[in-house]
Amino acid sequence: MTGAPGSAALQxxxxxxxxxxxxxxxxxxxxxxxxxxxxxxxxxxxxxxAAGDLDLGPALLVDPGAVxxxxxxxxxxxxxxxxxSGRLASTAxxxxxxxxxxxxxxxxxxxxxxxxxxxxxxxxxxxxxxxxLLLPGAVPVTVVAGAGAVQLARxxxxxxxxxxxxxxxxxxxxxxxxxxxxxxxxxxxxxxxTARLLAGLGGATGLLRETPVRVEAVxxAVxxAVxxxxxxxxxxxADAVPGTPATGVAGLLRRGQSVASWREPAPGEHDTLPxxxxxxxxxxxxxxxxxxxxxxxxxxxxxxxxxxxxxDGRGSPMDMAANVGLVAxxxxxxxxxxATAVVRAGVRPGEPVLLVGHSQGGMTATDLAADPGLRRVxxxxxxxxxxSPVAGRTPPPxxxxxxxxxxxxxxxxxxxxxxxxxxxxxVVVTDAPDGPWRTDAVPAHSSGAYVVTAGRVDAxxxxxxxxxxxxxxxxxxxxxxxxxxxxxxLTRTDRR
Amino acid sequence: MVEGRGQEVARRCLRAAxxxxxLASRLRRLPPDSWVGPTAVAAGxxxxxxxxxxxxxxxxxxRAAGDAGRLGRP
Numbered sequence: 424m425t426g427a428p429g430s431a432a433l434q435x436x437x438x439x440x441x442x443x444x445x446x447x448x449x450x451x452x453x454x455x456x457x458x459x460x461x462x463x464x465x466x467x468x469x470x471x472x473a474a475g476d477l478d479l480g481p482a483l484l485v486d487p488g489a490v491x492x493x494x495x496x497x498x499x500x501x502x503x504x505x506x507x508s509g510r511l512a513s514t515a516x517x518x519x520x521x522x523x524x525x526x527x528x529x530x531x532x533x534x535x536x537x538x539x540x541x542x543x544x545x546x547x548x549x550x551x552x553x554x555x556l557l558l559p560g561a562v563p564v565t566v567v568a569g570a571g572a573v574q575l576a577r578x579x580x581x582x583x584x585x586x587x588x589x590x591x592x593x594x595x596x597x598x599x600x601x602x603x604x605x606x607x608x609x610x611x612x613x614x615x616x617t618a619r620l621l622a623g624l625g626g627a628t629g630l631l632r633e634t635p636v637r638v639e640a641v642x643x644a645v646x647x648a649v650x651x652x653x654x655x656x657x658x659x660x661a662d663a664v665p666g667t668p669a670t671g672v673a674g675l676l677r678r679g680q681s682v683a684s685w686r687e688p689a690p691g692e693h694d695t696l697p698x699x700x701x702x703x704x705x706x707x708x709x710x711x712x713x714x715x716x717x718x719x720x721x722x723x724x725x726x727x728x729x730x731x732x733x734x735d736g737r738g739s740p741m742d743m744a745a746n747v748g749l750v751a752x753x754x755x756x757x758x759x760x761x762a763t764a765v766v767r768a769g770v771r772p773g774e775p776v777l778l779v780g781h782s783q784g785g786m787t788a789t790d791l792a793a794d795p796g797l798r799r800v801x802x803x804x805x806x807x808x809x810x811s812p813v814a815g816r817t818p819p820p821x822x823x824x825x826x827x828x829x830x831x832x833x834x835x836x837x838x839x840x841x842x843x844x845x846x847x848x849x850v851v852v853t854d855a856p857d858g859p860w861r862t863d864a865v866p867a868h869s870s871g872a873y874v875v876t877a878g879r880v881d882a883x884x885x886x887x888x889x890x891x892x893x894x895x896x897x898x899x900x901x902x903x904x905x906x907x908x909x910x911x912x913l914t915r916t917d918r919r
Numbered sequence: 920m921v922e923g924r925g926q927e928v929a930r931r932c933l934r935a936a937x938x939x940x941x942l943a944s945r946l947r948r949l950p951p952d953s954w955v956g957p958t959a960v961a962a963g964x965x966x967x968x969x970x971x972x973x974x975x976x977x978x979x980x981x982r983a984a985g986d987a988g989r990l991g992r993p
Contacts, residue, residue: 466939473980486989492982493928493987495983496980496983499979500980514966
C-alpha cells in the first residue's frame, strides 16, 4: 500500500506485490505443513539411525576419527530435522488458527451485510408470489413497474432526486445489498442470471433492445447494409490524424473524457468548460496508433461509458441495454462495434493493444480482452478501467489489468462481486477526490475524479503500480514516440 | 568388511539426504508467491526458513555419507 501525504491511501492489491491469502489456501497450507512435520520427524529418526549398521568395533579400530565424523554428521542432521519438525507443526497450528479467525470475522460481517436484506427480500418475494397467484406474468409487471419507478425518479423535482441520490451515495453498501437481494426477489441464481432475465423481459416489453450497430468513420459515413456491422476506413489511414501519445494513466483517462478531441486535454481543462462542451459525441470510439522511436507500433482503444440511459435501441449503443447485456454476459452491439473498429483501424498481428474504459466502457474493454474473435487478430496486452464493475470478469492470463475504484462509487459494486486481484490484475481502491465534479449526481463516479486518482497512480511507488506502468509504457508518451488518431462512431440501426 | 558397512551407511545417508532435499523443495513450493499480508508473509517466511535449514541438514547427511564411504579405504 502507498499513499501521498495528506490524502487517503491507495489500497493496491494484486500484481507484482501479490494478493492476500485466500482462506482455502491457508487451510491447504496448514494440512501440508502438518504432513511435512510428520515426514520431517520420520527423517530425523532415519538420519540418527542411518549409522546404525556401522560395525563400530572394527571401524573404530580402522579409522576412529572417520567414525566419529560420520556419527556427528548424522546426529547433526537428525537434530536439525527434529527441531524443524516441531517448528513446522507449530506453524501448521498457527496457520489453521488464523484461517479459523478470518473465517469467523467474515461470517460476522456477512451476517450484518446480508442478513437484514435477506429478511427484506424474503418478504418481497412473498409479495411477488402473491401477485403470481392473482396475475399471470407478475414478473414482467414487476419489471415494467420498476422501469416506471425509474422514469418517475428521473422526472421527479430536483430536490427529491437530490435527496434520494444523497441517501444512496451516503450508503454505498446498500448497492451491494440490493444487488445481492435482487436475484432472491426474482428467484434467480445470481446477478448474471437476473440480468439475463431482465434483458429477456426488457426485450419482450420493448424497454431494452439490443439492436445491430453501425460503425462509421468520423467526418465521412461509410456505406453498407443497414443492420450489419459496417467497416470503416478500409484503407486504414484515411481518417487518421496526427497527435501525441497520452501521458501516464491520467492522460489515458483524460483522453477518454474527450474522445471528440484530437489531442490530449490539459490537466483540469474540462473543469473550466461549460457542461457538455468538448464531451464525447454519442457512440464515439477513439483508436490511437502509437509508434515508438524504435518503430514499434502499439494501439490504444478508448471506449466511452454509458451515454444513453434508455435502452430502446435508437440512440448510442453505449446504453442501458448494453449495461444489462454486459452484466448478463451476453454479446452486445457495442462490443462487436468496438472490435470492428479495432480491426479496421489496421491493427496487425503481434502489435500490442491497450483497451481503456470508464464505467460501462471498462466492462466492454475487459470483455474484449477475452473476446476470441478479437484475439485472433489483435494482441490485447492490457486493460485500464475506472469505476467499472469488472470484478466478475476475467481476461486471459498475461493480460495486465489496472482497475481503479473509488470506495464511495456505486457503479463498481453493480456486478455483486468483490474485486479479485491476482498477478495480472491490480485493483486500486481509494476515496474519491474532491473537485468540480462534486455537483454530479454521483460525484465519486465522475471520470474527472478518476483522472485525479490516476494521477496518484502515476506518482505511486507501489511495486505493483510501478510494474503496471512498465507494462503500459509502449502505449504512452516517451522520447521520440508519435501518435495518430482515428475515430469512429457507433450507432444503433434500430432494425431487429 | 568395514568398507562394505561404510558403503551401506553412505547409501542410507545419501538416500536420507535426498529425501530431506525433496521435503525442502516441497516446502519451498507451498506458499503461493502471490501472498501478501502479515499472516501469509510470516507463514511463508517461516516455511522458507525451514526449507533452508532442511537443505543444511541434507548437506550434513551428505558429508556424513562421504565420510562413511571412505571408511576402510586406504
